[in-house]
Amino acid sequence: MWVNQNVFDDPRITAVGLLVEAHAGLSARFAAQFEEHGLSPVEFEVLTRLARSPGNQLRMTDLAAQTSLSTSGVTRVVDRMERDGLLTRRACPSDRRSSYAVVTAAGLQRLDETLPGHLRIIEQWFTGQLDPEALRALLDGLRRVRDAVHPGATAGSTGPVLIGGEAPAGRC
Amino acid sequence: MWVNQNVFDDPRITAVGLLVEAHAGLSARFAAQFEEHGLSPVEFEVLTRLARSPGNQLRMTDLAAQTSLSTSGVTRVVDRMERDGLLTRRACPSDRRSSYAVVTAAGLQRLDETLPGHLRIIEQWFTGQLDPEALRALLDGLRRVRDAVHPGATAGSTGPVLIGGEAPAGRC
DNA sequence: AAGCAACTATAGCCGTGACAATATTCCCGA
DNA sequence: TCGGGAATATTGTCACGGCTATAGTTGCTT
Numbered sequence: 421m422w423v424n425q426n427v428f429d430d431p432r433i434t435a436v437g438l439l440v441e442a443h444a445g446l447s448a449r450f451a452a453q454f455e456e457h458g459l460s461p462v463e464f465e466v467l468t469r470l471a472r473s474p475g476n477q478l479r480m481t482d483l484a485a486q487t488s489l490s491t492s493g494v495t496r497v498v499d500r501m502e503r504d505g506l507l508t509r510r511a512c513p514s515d516r517r518s519s520y521a522v523v524t525a526a527g528l529q530r531l532d533e534t535l536p537g538h539l540r541i542i543e544q545w546f547t548g549q550l551d552p553e554a555l556r557a558l559l560d561g562l563r564r565v566r567d568a569v570h571p572g573a574t575a576g577s578t579g580p581v582l583i584g585g586e587a588p589a590g591r592c
Numbered sequence: 593m594w595v596n597q598n599v600f601d602d603p604r605i606t607a608v609g610l611l612v613e614a615h616a617g618l619s620a621r622f623a624a625q626f627e628e629h630g631l632s633p634v635e636f637e638v639l640t641r642l643a644r645s646p647g648n649q650l651r652m653t654d655l656a657a658q659t660s661l662s663t664s665g666v667t668r669v670v671d672r673m674e675r676d677g678l679l680t681r682r683a684c685p686s687d688r689r690s691s692y693a694v695v696t697a698a699g700l701q702r703l704d705e706t707l708p709g710h711l712r713i714i715e716q717w718f719t720g721q722l723d724p725e726a727l728r729a730l731l732d733g734l735r736r737v738r739d740a741v742h743p744g745a746t747a748g749s750t751g752p753v754l755i756g757g758e759a760p761a762g763r764c
Numbered sequence: 765a766a767g768c769a770a771c772t773a774t775a776g777c778c779g780t781g782a783c784a785a786t787a788t789t790c791c792c793g794a
Numbered sequence: 795t796c797g798g799g800a801a802t803a804t805t806g807t808c809a810c811g812g813c814t815a816t817a818g819t820t821g822c823t824t
Binding site: 651652653663664666667668687688689690691 | 801802803
């Protein structure tokens with residue numbers, strides 16, 4: 421009836437442990453490098469999502485859907501980043517409820533400064549740790565898991581994070 | 593000079609995206625199931641770490657080292673869990689600075705109720721998504737990355753999370 | 765045309781956890 | 795033996811972000 425010590429040697433537990441620890445370790449490296457450029461992980465994520473979107477802009481709602489933040493969370497991080505000059509709010513003329521977050525030149529510049537180091541870290545601690553064959557296998561596996569747990573399929577998911585490149589077309 | 597749109601198609605970026613999204617999706621499933629049993633992810637982590645340690649106990653510092661929390665964070669989560677009857681503080685007789693967090697019977701019971709569903713979710717959304725061969729390849733890759741980024745090797749890492757089963761021997 | 769439900773962004777309130785400061789205790793070297 | 799530096803846990807303070815309520819806007823339905 422009580423928890424058995426051997427439970428913690430269950431291969432499922434160790435598998436999750438590997439995923440969690442690999443993710444945590446990488447995230448820590450990323451965060452440290454972001455900080456060198458005055459960015460938090462969330463700010464980097466926002467900058468990236470905006471920069472890869474058509475017109476370098478995204479509605480607040482869509483930005484929330486593409487990040488790990490709620491809409492109110494987006495409101496606040498956009499507040500901070502607007503204050504820091506990394507982006508601007510722009511009203512949507514065709515729908516007065518919506519407003520856009522638009523990356524400024526300074527924001528693109530900042531991202532431009534941050535990305536090379538970011539890619540270097542990924543290569544150093546992740547992709548470069550494996551030979552091409554093993555990396556392909558790892559990514560295939562991750563893709564399968566990602567597609568399975570893809571939040572779009574979840575009912576009670578808190579943050580509806582969209583898959584990678586997805587970028588809804590703005591109507592303004 | 594400006595950020596190139598194609599940067600976001602860089603295989604390194606997409607690789608990290610897969611890892612992050614797979615982790616986020618799984619974490620959300622886990623959190624939902626924990627909540628069914630009145631546990632937060634952190635509380636589950638604490639309960640697990642304690643239950644797998646000799647004597648079902650761990651010094652506050654060691655608990656912090658094995659979780660994603662700082663020592664002050666541990667103080668607070670232990671406060672809450674002690675209030676909820678999931679664990680108890682116990683003074684260390686041989687070192688009056690230290691105190692132990694000890695799982696109570698109620699804490700073990702709670703963990704006992706939570707673990708089966710947790711294992712089921714892991715199997716359903718993670719390990720069961722891949723055939724044994726692919727799973728082995730995935731775990732091998734994750735292990736390589738985990739060992740590389742292992743926080744023990746990091747200088748400026750915030751939370752010194754220890755590797756999986758590591759459990760320092762208490763002297764009390 | 766009117767009303768109503770859905771959508772959008774924001775603000776209030778609160779829990780969480782990190783950082784720095786603090787008090788206590790331990791340990792080692794002079 | 796004694797003094798100072800390291801270790802340990804806790805608390806004050808703060809930033810962050812989720813949930814809910816709210817105000818404004820849109821568009822559909824009748």
